[in-house]
Amino acid sequence: MKIDARVPIAAASIGFACFLAMNSFSLWGFSYLPEFVMGAYADKAWSLPLALSNTAAFLVFVVAASKSKAKHPPLAGAIGFVACGLIFLLGFLGSGNLPLLFLSGGCVGIGTTCCFICWETVLSRMDDHQRKPCILAGSTLSAASFAFFATADNSLTLFAIMLLAFGSIAMMHLCLRALPEKQEEHPFTLDAKSLKEYVGFLLCILAIGIISPVIDGTIPSESNNLIGRGFIVHGANVLSAVILGIAWFAFNKTITIKRAYYLVFPLFITALFLFPFVSDEMKQAASFAASFGFTFFSIVMMISCIEISEEKHGGLVGLYALFAFVTYASRFVGDGVSFVLGQSSIPNDTLPMAAAFLLVYLLSIVMFLVSRKPHHETTPLQLPDTQAKQPHRDIEDRAEKQCAILAEQYKLTERQHEILVLFSHGYDIPSIAKRLFISENTVRTHTKKLYLVLDVHSKQEIISLIEAVSLDPKA
Structure with a gap:
């Protein structure tokens, strides 16, 4: 049956919005919303296994793609792991058995990775003037879940998560069937030459990934809450969509990963220098800046991977998995830095200042490395x-x-x-x-x-x- 060409575009916008909304539950600050539904232990027993399995699964896709074993979107994996994760979660809510919650987080993490790969494949099958509106619409529409999550009780929230998960997968399946597959001539290669080519991009992603959890770790816990975190995460989604929409459609500008770093560098420097000198309530603004930077880079990374893959005529799954692995692995590095700072002898009142200067130093070093041009290169x-x-x-x-x-x-x-x-x-x-x-x-x-x-x-x-x-x- 022939499907109208406009159907997959609308389906992709709705499905991508559902996926981002579901993702806001599983990765929303890695704790706040899950804690609201599952209890205070959700961070270690559910969110931590989810984050670890999500990151590890990206690494598995990188290795598999380099061996020519990951060429097609893992739709079956997305369906299977997400379904198992939700079943284990229902089992935990009915029995209170913590191992079930651990298994649920692990399965949902792997399923989330498969969904990321599938959506990247869907977007790559569209023309440039189709995929960008889909990404912007999905990022904006996903914020509608904020109002529901903030007002619904636990059972309704969990039911909504299930609807979002399988709604996203259904739309993904429709798009993969309707959009023509693109043949890749060249496989993804994981060697010193290819890594050297991507090192500038990866340094930018690494710096942004580290900054967000470090800033969150220095904000007093009493100033964090579900509503505040929800506003930060979804506000960052909407602001990223607005800025990219203006750049893409009003000024016809292409935003690469390095160019995105140049854009957010002054914002981050300003926020970090003000960070030690403002009240605890105003520190939320710095947290918003960090969340915006992470979200902005995530969207730019999706587009950049597709454009690089089109230029090289292959290797999309491996390339995107590599960039995404660095994105999420860098958050663990940031968590580690935050933990070390918290356990150090630095007084609590000077901890924000120490974190700010550390991050400014990191940002500046990366800025220097990615902006300098090798001596042998002739433009x-x-x-x-x-x-x-x-x-x-x-x-x-x-x-x-x-x-x-x-x-x-x-x-x-x-x-x-x-x-x-x-x-x-x-x-x-x-x-x-x-x-x-x-x-x-x-x-x-x-x-x-x-x-x-x-x-x-x-x-x-x-x-x-x-x-x-x-x-x-x-x-």
Whole structure:
């Protein structure tokens, strides 16, 4: 049965919102909402196993993808583990048996990881102008659960969680069936070369992941409550969606992980310097900044992984699992730093100041590392002026002549011809965007059309096609 093209877009928006709302229960500060339903011990007996299994499952996907054993979305795993987790949870609520709560957290953690991978796959099957509205709509709609969780009793909250979980999976299944699968030509590789390529992104993610729990750990416990935490988490979701929506659709800007770090760096520095000098109530603002940064990076990371995968034509599951593993593993590092600070001899009244200066130091070091350019790297802006001036009009070298022949043969547009020439000189998409003064999304759109016209599927195939063009007039 043919499904209307608009159905998976709407289903993805609703399903992604359900998933984020369910996730706010399982990972909402890792304790506050579960404590409301399960009791004070939920943090150690349910939330901790959930967080550990969630992080460990991402690592398993990284390893499996590097061995070409994780190419398809784990829909069956999402259904099975989430269902088992909810069954164990119901068993605990009926019997009070703590091992059941432990098993529930572990299963839900693995199921959550599978859902993350599945939703990333769903979004990757959409065009850029479809996936971004879905992410923004899902992030905004998920905040509707805040009002319910804050007012409902335990039984209704648990029932709502079950509906959200299986509603998300149902929408996910519909989208995976309706959206065409994309063939990946290149597998995910886990080696020194690939890790070096991603080290700047991973450092940014690591810094943001560490900061959030450290700031939370220095806020007095009496200033934390369910309503306050709910406002922080869902407010961060909505604010992230608003800012990204303005950047994407009002200014047509692409937000990469490094660019996101540059954007939030001044905000974090300001919040951390003010942190030691404000009242306990005002410290919630710093907590909101940290939560916003984590949420903002999580959304940007989803988009960035898809864009990197499209550029490399493969490896989405492994790449996203690697980035997500670092994201959640860094939170454990942050928890450890928070614990060490709390157990140190630093007086309680100066603890916020010590944490603030530690985090400012961490942020600054990462900023330095990701902004400096290796000595051996030559950017397109450093090339001689003879190559910078409209390469499609001043054909001087062999590659440009070959590109001109292809442009004439395939009736390429002027912009497609420009991009083809720049590809022949080794430019990547961000460099082309800078050279032509257009957005990276526009470059990707022209590149997709160029692939279609030339009947190729990767940048390497374009280079091979250019090199195969003969300049011999007798040929």
